[in-house]
Each structure stands twice: as structure tokens, then as C-alpha cells.
Amino acid sequence: MKKIKLVALPCICADVFDGTDIIRPGGEALNFAAHASQFNDIDVTLLGIVGRDKYAEAVMRSIDGLNIDKSHIRIDERYPTANNRTYLTNHGDRYYKEDSWDGMILDNITLNDTEINIIAAADVVFIHFWASCFAQVIELKKKYGFKLAVDFDVYRDFDDMKRFAPFVDFFMISGSEELLPHFEEMSNCFDGLFNMSLAEQGSVTYCKGKKYRVSAVKAENIVDTTGCGDSYHAGFVCSFMLEKDIIKAMNTGSEIAAETLSHYGGF
Numbered sequence: 001m002k003k004i005k006l007v008a009l010p011c012i013c014a015d016v017f018d019g020t021d022i023i024r025p026g027g028e029a030l031n032f033a034a035h036a037s038q039f040n041d042i043d044v045t046l047l048g049i050v051g052r053d054k055y056a057e058a059v060m061r062s063i064d065g066l067n068i069d070k071s072h073i074r075i076d077e078r079y080p081t082a083n084n085r086t087y088l089t090n091h092g093d094r095y096y097k098e099d100s101w102d103g104m105i106l107d108n109i110t111l112n113d114t115e116i117n118i119i120a121a122a123d124v125v126f127i128h129f130w131a132s133c134f135a136q137v138i139e140l141k142k143k144y145g146f147k148l149a150v151d152f153d154v155y156r157d158f159d160d161m162k163r164f165a166p167f168v169d170f171f172m173i174s175g176s177e178e179l180l181p182h183f184e185e186m187s188n189c190f191d192g193l194f195n196m197s198l199a200e201q202g203s204v205t206y207c208k209g210k211k212y213r214v215s216a217v218k219a220e221n222i223v224d225t226t227g228c229g230d231s232y233h234a235g236f237v238c239s240f241m242l243e244k245d246i247i248k249a250m251n252t253g254s255e256i257a258a259e260t261l262s263h264y265g266g267f
Contacts, residue, residue, distance in 0.1 A: 001041055004241050007122040008033040009047035010109050010131055012073070013082035014055040023055060025062040027082065028128045028151055031230035035256055036126075037067040039238045045069040045122075047115050049105050055081035072114060079105035109133040111140075120144040124169075124241055126233070129155055141167050149237045151229070158182040165190040170237050172197070174229050180204055184211065193246065197232055197257075203250050214250040232257040 011027035033046040046068050050056035052075055059081065063070060082103040087095050109132045111119070119125055119140050124147040127137050134150075141148045149170035152161065156179075165171065165186055172195045173179075183194040187206035194206040202215040236253035240246065 003041050003043045004123045004238075005043050005045070005121060006033075006036055006124050006126070006238070006241075007045045007047060007119055008036065008126045009115075009119075009137075010049065010133060011082070011106060011128055012046070012048035012050055012059055013084060013103065013106075014058055016055070016083050016085050018085055018087050023058040025059040028230050029126065030059065030063070032126050032234045033068050034063060034066055035231045035234035036238050037063075039242065041242055042238050043067075043069070045072065045118055047072055047111075047118065049074040049076050049109065051075070051079050051081040051105060052077045053080050055083050072118060076105055082106050107132055111136050116140065119146070122146045124149060124237065126151075126237065129153060138164065138167055147241065149233065151233055153229075158186070162186065162189075165192065168192055170195065170233075170240070172233055172236070174199070177201070180206075184209065193240070195236060195250070197229055203232070203236075203254065205246055205250060207246060212246045212250065214247060214254060229257070231259070 008029040010029055012030045013027040015024040015026055029046060029048055033044050036042050037044045044067065046063070050059060050073060056075070060070065080102060082105050084096070085100045087097065089095060111133050119137065125137060125141070126149045127134055129150055129152045137148070147169040148167060150164070150168045150172065152171070152173045154174060155161070169192045171186070171192055174197045176198060180196060183196055183204070183206045187194045188209040191208070195203060197203045202213060205212045232253035234253070235256035236249045239252035240249035243249070
């Protein structure tokens with residue numbers, strides 16, 4: 001069987017715990033790629049930009065043993081690697097401040113020729129809606145026809161989303177029950193899979209107006225929710241690309257998400 005070429009881009013970052021030496025690599029693309037690399041028949045390439053600093057070193061070490069092609073990750077010495085400073089209460093709960101996020105390195109990404117060629121040759125590409133190169137990836141999708149998986153996260157302008165629906169094969173958000181009619185409506189108008197994660201309520205996918213629902217896999221010991229959505233999306237997209245079974249893909253995503261809940265960090 002020919003391996004499926006998957007590209008994830010561009011958010012690579014680090015969670016930095018204030019007052020400690022703890023650095024936990026993450027970001028939607030990095031988390032997605034890490035979980036996708038566990039599928040034997042998926043070849044994973046990670047694209048993005050890091051600085052030349054201890055955050056970048058931690059990121060690269062974290063995926064050193066994973067089956068990910070990281071050779072095309074750019075280094076930009078002008079900026080620090082994207083990072084999110086995390087604070088802890090006396091009870092160990094996380095919180096953030098207005099200036100916690102330092103992601104200037106990701107703000108104005110224009111894909112270069114090498115990256116464009118890698119994406120053009122892919123079978124499936126994963127990107128986050130907020131990525132600065134999202135519009136460029138949409139244009140590449142139109143030209144080269146790869147499958148496109150997009151995490152729209154908590155974006156809620158469904159009328160605006162319809163602009164992108166003709167070009168998105170895996171249309172994914174985290175949401176709640178009252179939002180499901182929007183996905184049902186879009187699935188009646190556009191091809192693709194419209195998938196909504198509902199946390200402990202499981203997940204729902206609409207395809208051509210038909211509704212598919214699975215329960216969440218129970219996590220025995222919830223340690224950290226970081227990257228849970230990214231891990232679900234990786235399992236969902238990779239499983240479907242390999243087997244074209246919606247229910248199995250959703251269950252696979254739920255299983256990986258439950259495993260992610262059991263440890264600190266996104267992978």
C-alpha cells in the first residue's frame with residue numbers, strides 16, 4: 001500500500017511555565033503531526049518556523065524520535081520561537097495574562113517555493129483557520145486538489161465559513177449541541193465531512209446531510225486538556241484517509257484524545 005503524504009503547518013510553539021524550567025512543546029500543527037506520525041501508513045511532514053533558542057531546542061527534541069520529516073522547518077533568528085507563558089495558581093490551575101502569548105514569528109508567513117512544492121505533492125494538508133498563510137493554502141488547494149483539513153476552533157461566523165466550505169474536505173470545530181444545525185445545513189450544500197467535537201459529549205459528523213455520532217472515550221485520569229482537540233483531529237483525519245469509514249475515524253479520534261487527557265502536554 002502506498003503511504004499517504006500528510007503535511008501539517010504552521011503553528012509550532014512552546015508552553016512556558018512561569019517560575020519553572022518546564023517547557024512543553026505544542027501548537028496545533030506540532031500536536032497534529034505528532035499523533036499522525038503514529039500511523040504506519042502515513043508519511044508526515046511538519047512545516048513551520050522557529051527561532052534559534054531554548055524553545056526551539058525543546059521542540060526539536062520532543063519530536064526527535066517520531067516519524068516526522070522536520071527538515072523543512074524554517075529558522076528565523078529575528079524572533080523567539082512562538083511561546084505561551086503559563087501561570088499556575090496555588091492549587092496548580094493554569095491561567096494566562098494579556099501578554100502571555102508571543103507569536104510574532106508566526107504572524108506574517110508566506111510559503112516559499114520549497115514549502116509550496118511539498119504541499120502540492122501532499123495527499124492531505126492540515127492547517128488552523130487562524131494561520132497567517134491560510135489564504136495561500138486555500139489557493140494551493142484549488143490548484144493542486146489535495147485533501148484539506150481545517151481546524152476552525154472556536155470561530156463562529158458560519159456565514160463566513162461558507163466561503164471556504166467548497167475547498168475544505170475535513171471541516172472541524174470544537175462546539176456545543178446548539179451549533180450542530182449549522183453543520184447540518186452546510187453538509188447539505190457542500191461535499192466534505194463537517195465534524196464537531198463536543199468534549200465529554202462525544203463528537204458529531206455530517207456528510208451529505210447524514211448525521212454520525214459517537215460517544216467520547218472515558219478518560220480514567222484527566223491530567224491536562226492541552227492538545228486534546230488536535231489529537232482527536234489527527235486520529236479522525238488519518239483514520240478516514242486510510243479506511244474511509246466515518247464512524248471508525250471518529251472513534252479513533254476519541255481514543256487518541258482520551259489518551260492525551262491522561263498526561264501533560266499535547267503529545
